[in-house]
Amino acid sequence: MQMPTPNSLTLAKKDVLAARLREVMPADAVIDDPAETRAYECDGLSAYRCPPMLAVLPASTQEVSDVLRICHEMDVPVVPRGSGTSLAGGAMPTADSVILGVARLNAVLDTNYADRTITVQSGRTNLSVTGAVEQDGFFYAPDPSSQLACAIAGNIAMNSGGAHCLKYGVTTNNLLGVTMVLMDGTVVELGGGHLDAGGLDLLGVVCGSEGQLGVVTEATLRILHKPEGARPVLMGYDSNEVAGQVVSDIIKAGVLPVAIEFMDRPCIEACEAFAHAGYPMCEALLIVEVEGSDAEIDHQLNLIKQIARRHNPVELREAKDADEAGRIWLGRKSAFGAMGQINDYMCLDGTIPVSELPYVLRRISEIGKDYGLGVANVFHAGDGNMHPLILYNANTPGELEKCEAMGAEILKLCVEVGGCLTGEHGVGIEKRDLMMTQFKPVDLEAQMAVKDVFDPKWLLNPAKVFPLSSSESRRVA
């Protein structure tokens, strides 16, 4: 993975910069010892590592503003970091950059059930947002798999999704306002407790901008009352095509499940070996979950089961109680861990129109054969967000590169059928150089123009999202 060559002039500023930062923050919030900065050398895309020049851990919006103002004055790049769970390298530093971690910003500032909002500092973890309101029956809907660890700041930067997006939407649909610091230190308020923007929807473009437009320090999020109950049904089919058709038929029938998860045979086998969830051995397995009262759940599941039966399932299993529901979800929730036990894997994140599911699954399998690498599929089928896991051996020289080439081919396939490179993980460095397969140069130019406005010097997370060749003239300038 190519990264820009560190700027030697910037590297030479390290001591002066550290001293200036210590004037505005407690000494322990500025980390310059190489033994300690190593902790920030990578995020969830751990194949790529590079310790930053410095790391800072501000504890207030004011401190974030001071850090950014000083770095702006000294022309030092800043890489914002939530909890470092990005799978795309969104928080990966360069050697001449300052990591700005928001981990110390973790307070709940306000909960308001009348208005159904919660305001938190952005370093707070996703799950602990729900944790702050669940005793009163509320929850925060976006639920990325990393929700135990990932921070709201990172969720906003990547516009994170989760398993329940089909019904509740992704981060951008549940974000009402932010306090954000621009690269020059200016503090801005976007949105608030109300539902729409008074002018241009700047909040909408900030969400998903991968930490390139500003550093979010506080966020006002929409919270919802929990449903009365939820129950999954599991169904197995002897072909991916048929399972894909079932997904489409369920959606067309007017039932809106809260989640439709899809696993193929390699994934089923791995999960079964790992978690012993009692899954049937078949080509494709669907887990469909609906919400409501018991009677409402029965009604919806009956409709879903009727559709399922029309396609001759090899297994159709409804959870009778919480224990059985837990067992149905057990395998799915341990899928990534299960795959990790048997192999190194790379997790892709392309989205496709649901109607293209059978074709894309067949092509992925063919591409895997061409490359001689195994691939397992586990994904959110209701919204077409695929997660092919390419299996490889990191210790075999050249295999990572082969895996990446195969991944690129699969993502190009997603774009060809009308989809996109990334549904919820973000571009980061991982998909940066594939952007040209989805966008024309003018499309990327329009996006970069937005960064020009928010961060004219291109100091915030500059080597991400856009192909280095596209952003080069701006980064150098």
Added chain:
Amino acid sequence: MVIHPDTEDAIGGIIRDAKAPLRIFGGGTRPIWQAGGEDLSTSALTGVTLHDPGALTLVAWAGTPVQEVEKTLAAHDQRLAFEPMDHRPLLGGTGEPTIGGVMAANVSGPRRVAVGAARDFCLGVRFVDGNGTVISNGGRVMKNVTGYDLVKLMCGSFGRLGVLTEVSLKVLPRPETTATLTIDGLSPAEAVAAMSAAFGTPFEVTGAAYVTGDQRARTCLRLEGFADSVTYRMGALSDALARFGSHHDILEAGDSTDVWTSIRDVHALASLPGDIWRLSVRPSHAPDLIARLPDGARYQLDWGGGLIWAVVSEGCDLRATLAPYNGHATRLRGSDAHIPTFEPEPEPLAALTDGLREKFDPRRLLNQREPQS
């Protein structure tokens, strides 16, 4: 004279060759932002180009009538869930609303409070910027974080960054039925409390409005879904709100639909003389705000109190009233040119907005309006 280009390329050519400002619109039914210049309408750029019911997506050219989009969806028991309002009754327009206009003005309806706004259902756009360049952003899939979300930036931009040419939308199934719980005679504070309490249940309220008129004030709470489910939840919701008012009634199916069309299009205020304002606030601030409205003002609450529609005497500026609260006010109709249509932004945000306009429309051709002298 109105120019009606029927291709994206033609729009690009017109903008590239333009020597003077252009006034961009779709059907012209939302004359909220009164720009000057030569008229350019997208109403000849029409057609639904894709409807994939199994993927819940629809793609259409910007000038496609909303009615045509809705008809296409209805044939498969689907709909635009954000319930775009028709501004014609309120603003007296006569044209045909277009889907591009809906997105350019981020037009939603009562269901916005539950499922999201127009911008939340817009998956992708194509637009022509002020240089005449055709730009594509987003796509036709529900989850897409590839690059910046310019879709959101375009939704609600009122044609000030570019001319929308194509939109791709997330659509949803149309529920089997609907019903509305009405509670008569609540005060504004009681009504907002009742609506907040309703959203604080698991019964999935999809509309919460408070309509005042010649009769007693009426609080309306909508449920939608499968018939048995609506019946069950209606009973449970009414029980949960038993402490609010003594006159609970239920409007079934067609009657329920009618009342929400009336709320969506603000029929109660449409024929009143005066200036029309739209205030977006925290629901819990609504009762205080209403109490501060000038004498003679008439109003309606939607979004559980988060959206206040108000008719006040001509020239009355509600921004001073709103000032103590977080939120914003738009004047949709009014004659005093010194009162800005949109909420003036504080300095750092105004600089960002200006910066974006400078990038996307450096010659300031598109729906620009010079500040009043």
